[in-house]
Amino acid sequence: MTRPFDSLIIFVARVALAILFLWGAAMKLLGYAGFVGWLQTRGVTFSQIAAPAVVAVELLGGFALVLGVRTRFVAFVLAVYSVVAAVFGHDFWNIAATALQQDAIVHFWKNVAIAGGFLLLAVTGAGRVSVDGLRAPRGGLLRG
Numbered sequence: 001m002t003r004p005f006d007s008l009i010i011f012v013a014r015v016a017l018a019i020l021f022l023w024g025a026a027m028k029l030l031g032y033a034g035f036v037g038w039l040q041t042r043g044v045t046f047s048q049i050a051a052p053a054v055v056a057v058e059l060l061g062g063f064a065l066v067l068g069v070r071t072r073f074v075a076f077v078l079a080v081y082s083v084v085a086a087v088f089g090h091d092f093w094n095i096a097a098t099a100l101q102q103d104a105i106v107h108f109w110k111n112v113a114i115a116g117g118f119l120l121l122a123v124t125g126a127g128r129v130s131v132d133g134l135r136a137p138r139g140g141l142l143r144g
Helices: 004-030 032-041 047-067 071-089 098-124 131-135
Strands: none
Touching: 004 032, 004 047, 004 071, 004 098, 032 047, 047 071, 071 098
């Protein structure tokens, strides 16, 4: 059980993490052809299949975070997704130009940090301000 203030902080964290994914999905949809092309330049062989899967993960995951639906599972999936995105999208070890390499390093570790936030959320759960919180049993004399 979490205290009400803790639940508010967890809610703010969920929304902050969700914004990144919802914004990313929207940008990918607005520039869909470019996103598919970018995946191809990254060596993704089935980019026509990967592109909608990526958008679906970001959209569904983002909305699930905001609402607090199956938060522990969604947070774990998005933690894995963030690390995979770091490895495939920010492979600084393959970049020769120093400035570009430094930029990729920063983005790589940001993705790893985001994954860390998701792992914390996977452990804490959604808190009371969530669909998960509404479904959780409450203590007391009357149980429903």
